[in-house]
Amino acid sequence: MIIQKTENSRISTFDPNNFSFGGTFSDHMIICEYEDGKWGEVKLVPYGPLLFTPAMMGVNYGQACFEGMKAYKDKDGQVFLFRPEKNFERINKSANRLAMPSVTEEIFLEGLKALIDIDREWVPQGEGNSLYIRPLIFATEEALKARISNKYMFAIVATPAKMYYTEPVSVKISDHYSRAASGGVGSAKAAGNYAASFYPTQLAMEEGYDQIIWTDDATHEYFEESGTMNVFVRINDTIYTPPTSEKILDGVTRDSFIQLANRRGFDVKVEPIKVKDVVEAQKNGTLKEVWGVGTAVVTTVFQALGYNGEKLELPRLSDEESFAVILKNDLVNLQNNLSEDPFGWRVLVDHALETV
Amino acid sequence: MIIQKTENSRISTFDPNNFSFGGTFSDHMIICEYEDGKWGEVKLVPYGPLLFTPAMMGVNYGQACFEGMKAYKDKDGQVFLFRPEKNFERINKSANRLAMPSVTEEIFLEGLKALIDIDREWVPQGEGNSLYIRPLIFATEEALKARISNKYMFAIVATPAKMYYTEPVSVKISDHYSRAASGGVGSAKAAGNYAASFYPTQLAMEEGYDQIIWTDDATHEYFEESGTMNVFVRINDTIYTPPTSEKILDGVTRDSFIQLANRRGFDVKVEPIKVKDVVEAQKNGTLKEVWGVGTAVVTTVFQALGYNGEKLELPRLSDEESFAVILKNDLVNLQNNLSEDPFGWRVLVDHALETV
Ligand SMILES: Cc1ncc(COP(=O)(O)O)c(C=O)c1O
Ligand SMILES: Cc1ncc(COP(=O)(O)O)c(C=O)c1O
Numbered sequence: 175m176i177i178q179k180t181e182n183s184r185i186s187t188f189d190p191n192n193f194s195f196g197g198t199f200s201d202h203m204i205i206c207e208y209e210d211g212k213w214g215e216v217k218l219v220p221y222g223p224l225l226f227t228p229a230m231m232g233v234n235y236g237q238a239c240f241e242g243m244k245a246y247k248d249k250d251g252q253v254f255l256f257r258p259e260k261n262f263e264r265i266n267k268s269a270n271r272l273a274m275p276s277v278t279e280e281i282f283l284e285g286l287k288a289l290i291d292i293d294r295e296w297v298p299q300g301e302g303n304s305l306y307i308r309p310l311i312f313a314t315e316e317a318l319k320a321r322i323s324n325k326y327m328f329a330i331v332a333t334p335a336k337m338y339y340t341e342p343v344s345v346k347i348s349d350h351y352s353r354a355a356s357g358g359v360g361s362a363k364a365a366g367n368y369a370a371s372f373y374p375t376q377l378a379m380e381e382g383y384d385q386i387i388w389t390d391d392a393t394h395e396y397f398e399e400s401g402t403m404n405v406f407v408r409i410n411d412t413i414y415t416p417p418t419s420e421k422i423l424d425g426v427t428r429d430s431f432i433q434l435a436n437r438r439g440f441d442v443k444v445e446p447i448k449v450k451d452v453v454e455a456q457k458n459g460t461l462k463e464v465w466g467v468g469t470a471v472v473t474t475v476f477q478a479l480g481y482n483g484e485k486l487e488l489p490r491l492s493d494e495e496s497f498a499v500i501l502k503n504d505l506v507n508l509q510n511n512l513s514e515d516p517f518g519w520r521v522l523v524d525h526a527l528e529t530v
Numbered sequence: 531m532i533i534q535k536t537e538n539s540r541i542s543t544f545d546p547n548n549f550s551f552g553g554t555f556s557d558h559m560i561i562c563e564y565e566d567g568k569w570g571e572v573k574l575v576p577y578g579p580l581l582f583t584p585a586m587m588g589v590n591y592g593q594a595c596f597e598g599m600k601a602y603k604d605k606d607g608q609v610f611l612f613r614p615e616k617n618f619e620r621i622n623k624s625a626n627r628l629a630m631p632s633v634t635e636e637i638f639l640e641g642l643k644a645l646i647d648i649d650r651e652w653v654p655q656g657e658g659n660s661l662y663i664r665p666l667i668f669a670t671e672e673a674l675k676a677r678i679s680n681k682y683m684f685a686i687v688a689t690p691a692k693m694y695y696t697e698p699v700s701v702k703i704s705d706h707y708s709r710a711a712s713g714g715v716g717s718a719k720a721a722g723n724y725a726a727s728f729y730p731t732q733l734a735m736e737e738g739y740d741q742i743i744w745t746d747d748a749t750h751e752y753f754e755e756s757g758t759m760n761v762f763v764r765i766n767d768t769i770y771t772p773p774t775s776e777k778i779l780d781g782v783t784r785d786s787f788i789q790l791a792n793r794r795g796f797d798v799k800v801e802p803i804k805v806k807d808v809v810e811a812q813k814n815g816t817l818k819e820v821w822g823v824g825t826a827v828v829t830t831v832f833q834a835l836g837y838n839g840e841k842l843e844l845p846r847l848s849d850e851e852s853f854a855v856i857l858k859n860d861l862v863n864l865q866n867n868l869s870e871d872p873f874g875w876r877v878l879v880d881h882a883l884e885t886v
Contacts, residue, residue: 196675199585223581228685229555232589233668236721237728240590242674273728308674312589313725318598318664318689319552319826320724320758322732329584333674348713355711355747357704359726365592366722368676369669370715372593372629376678391711392748402676470675 175288177527180220190298193334200296200305200332204285207314208275208326216285218292221331231323232312238365239268240310242469243426244335245290245523247297247304248511253290253523256509258283260426265309267424268362273322274311281328282309289330290523301506302337306470312365335470342490343384345400345466346480347449348374352391353398353421360398360421368402375401383480385466389449390421397447403466403474404428405447408497409455410462412441427467427505433517434504440497449481456486464488465498473502531644533883536576544690546654551691556652556661560641560686563670564631569684572641574648577687587679588668594721595624596666598825599782600691601646601879603653603660604867609879612865614642616782621665623780624718629678630667637684638665645686646879657862658693662826668721691826698846699740701756701822702836703805704730708747709754709777716754716777724758731757739836741822745805746777753803759822759830760784761803764853765811766818768797783823783861789873790860796853805837812842820844821854829858 180201188198203221207214232238241261246254262283266276286309290297297305309330313323351374354360359367371386378386385401397405397416404425407414413435418424435442455461456479464476475498479486493499507513511520536557544554559577563570588594597617602610618639622632642665646653653661665686669679707730710716715723727742734742741757753761753772760781763770769791774780791798811817812835820832831854835842849855863869867876 196673199583199672203584205584221583223583225579226582227555227577227579227687228559228561228666228668228683229664229687229689233594234596234664234666234721235724235728236592236594237725238589238592271729272725273732306674308585308590310584310590312584316555317552318662318687320727322728327584331583331585331674333585350713352711352713355708355714357706357708357730357747358711358714359722364722364725365590366715366720366725368591369593369628369720369722371676372591372678373627374713376629391713 175284176215176217178217178219179292185295188296188334190303190334195306195335196333198333200293202289202293204289204330206281206285206328208328209324213275213277213281213328216281218288226314227316229316229318230313231315231317234318235313235320236364236366237272237274237323238310238312239265239272239274239363240308240365241265241363243307244304244469245297245307246509247299249299252511253294253297254509254511255286255290255521255523257426257430257519258286258521261309264363264424265311268364269311271359271362272364274313274326277311277328285330287523288527289332291525291527293332294523296332296334298334298336304335305332306335307332342475342477344382344478344480344485345385345387345476346378346381346383347387348389349394349482353388355391356421358421361419361423363423381480387479395449397449397452398422400466403468403471406431406465406467406498407447407452408463409460412443413497414443414445414447416447417444425468427469427472430505430519431467431501434501435497438500452479453481453486456488462489463491463496463498472506473498475499531640532571532573534573534575535648541651544652546659546690549690551662552689554689556649556688558645558649560645562637562641562684564682564684565680569633569637572637574644582670583672585672585674586669587671587673590674591669591676592720592722593628593630593669593679594666595621595628595630595719596664596721597621597719599663600660600825601653601663602865603655605655608867609646609650609653610865610867611642611646611877611879613782613786613875614639614877617665620719620780621667624720625667627715627718628720630669630682633667633684641686643879644883645688647881647883649688650879652688652690654690654692660691661688662691663688698831698833700738700834700836700841701741701743701832702734702737702739703743704745705750705838709744711747712777714777717775717779719779737836743835751805753805753808754778756822759824759827762787762821762823762854763803763808764819765816768799769853770799770801770803772803773800781824783825783828786861786875787823787857790857791853794856808835809837809842812844818845819847819852819854828862829854831855
């Protein structure tokens with residue numbers, strides 16, 4: 175790894191009590207370039223601009239995929255990653271579906287640890303705080319032909335993060351727009367999936383909702399995901415979540431929730447969720463909770479579902495009654511080293527670059 | 531418009547008889563930046579790299595769309611665009627679906643004419659030759675939150691082009707992968723649509739095909755498009771093409787073919803095409819031709835259709851018998867100023883920047 179430390183650290187300008195998520199970047203970034211059929215050396219360099227022309231295939235043909243993960247700082251200042259090998263696996267799954275080269279463990283995991291090590295001061299401490307980390311691969315060849323690129327860049331950038339939604343949100347069950355096609359790229363964290371969701375989300379916001387629950391594009395009868403989260407539904411005391419598929423992203427938070435719920439002895443069913451069944455459960459009072467989970471938001475509890483022009487209100491449970499809140503706390507405590515880690519999910523970021 | 535002419539023209543290095551499509555760029559490009567809710571001034575500058583970080587939203591969330599069009603040079607050296615207002619309309623339709631700002635006629639059409647005027651020497655003369663032009667809009671804000679970007683770049687770059695496919699090609703009728711979801715972005719020239727198509731196309735190539743005929747994602751029973759082309763089927767003497775929809779790109783070449791076919795008195799039906807009907811027509815000998823149309827390739831005639839593990843051969847018609855070839859010639863002659871233009875499709879590019 176080539177390491178070029180910044181001579182102008184911006185850390186003194188970073189106020190952990192006053193920053194906006196997503197727009198403040200840590201001092202460094204990882205970059206690695208792919209050419210002639212292979213990846214070059216990993217470089218740790220100051221965060222900043224690089225040279226690309228508007229003919230770059232990444233922006234022309236959307237050959238680009240990414241990951242989202244976080245680093246957490248405990249009360250002693252130790253920094254942890256959470257299940258990073260899951261993101262490593264998933265970026266390669268996404269890359270494969272988009273006909274892009276996979277990255278090696280050395281590039282992804284070693285690059286990641288080096289970046290978080292050197293930028294550990296950028297990981298804010300305290301409840302709900304973390305450093306959000308964005309690994310990505312995008313096509314960099316300059317060519318105007320719709321074909322697989324011959325050049326790529328792998329990069330990791332990071333931005334301090336705090337709690338996303340603080341209020342419970344209302345979500346609209348989609349009856350027209352959709353996120354993924356059968357035989358499409360819904361299970362990949364493909365760049366284009368996100369752009370496709372913005373306009374429908376904006377329309378839902380104009381109707382007074384915060385987010386969308388995506389349904390299958392053919393019939394709109396089944397739940398898929400919610401915004402950029404996987405979705406859970408609780409009817410009586412049973413928790414449901416749809417199985418992952420080629421249309422549903424295999425979320426790390428979803429998987430962790432399922433395991434945490436099992437540990438608590440909650441009844442979890444991984445099976446298709448029918449819109450009709452959820453609406454019926456709401457009408458007959460058995461629908462207790464609906465929530466979304468993902469790295470960025472951790473958990474968002476929904477207070478109402480929009481369906482067919484109606485706003486279906488959900489009960490307001492106390493923190494003790496809410497499975498969503500109980501499981502969220504289990505997860506957050508584990509991520510922040512406030513509880514045991516029987517699963518081996520936490521990965522300590524060593525101090526390896528101090529003498530560089 | 532701010533005009534900054536190159537001081538190092540590369541035109542002397544350009545050999546119109548020996549270049550590869552898509553990788554050679556003309557001397558200049560148009561750029562225009564969007565910020566604070568409005569577009570800035572249009573700039574005509576030397577083609578080359580600009581500064582972007584890997585946090586650029588365009589490559590993270592795929593908020594990017596493009597156009598593809600061509601400039602043609604006639605035997606007297608006059609340069610023409612073909613129906614540029616259609617591409618102007620369509621880029622704004624794409625932008626709208628991706629929650630991006632639309633561009634004005636001044637930015638798009640004036641920028642386009644200025645670029646082609648100044649780089650007119652890059653338009654190669656002769657049959658099948660042209661300058662391929664790529665207008666695009668992409669998100670440039672640096673932010674790691676999946677939301678609508680606040681900053682964009684509009685750009686136009688150009689590359690000399692020649693005939694695409696020279697041989698008739700074999701195409702596979704897709705029975706698993708798909709290009710577009712109902713309620714998705716198939717009718718937009720969204721960057722992400724192309725990346726999504728590469729892997730399935732690669733698989734089809736490994737099976738010995740050159741391209742895919744996309745079918746509807748829910749049932750795979752209906753033709754949608756072929757590769758990056760709209761598709762036409764001729765059964766006996768009737769030409770069929772599917773109606774455009776939210777899943778099918780509204781191609782300029784498709785529209786031109788329909789009008790040219792009508793002018794010739796051919797029987798053209800714009801209606802859904804069932805895979806089953808095409809296969810049946812092939813079996814009973816009434817399937818005469820299947821072809822794809824688009825700006826890049828103009829027309830590609832298919833010699834075989836892959837379906838259900840079978841390779842269905844198509845008849846080899848002479849140029850005089852082939853509706854595809856007759857209509858292609860009508861179009862190419864019109865584009866290259868070799869025939870009358872009763873439709874008013876040709877737009878002459880004036881010499882306006884000579885004294886700059
Ligand atoms: C579409 C989509 N679904 C679900 C998730 C949740 O995945 P994870 O828990 O791995 O963050 C994400 C990412 O945050 C996503 O983009
Ligand atoms: C998906 C797709 N379909 C069809 C076409 C044909 O459109 P046009 O004739 O406007 O080039 C294109 C663009 O070339 C395309 O990308």
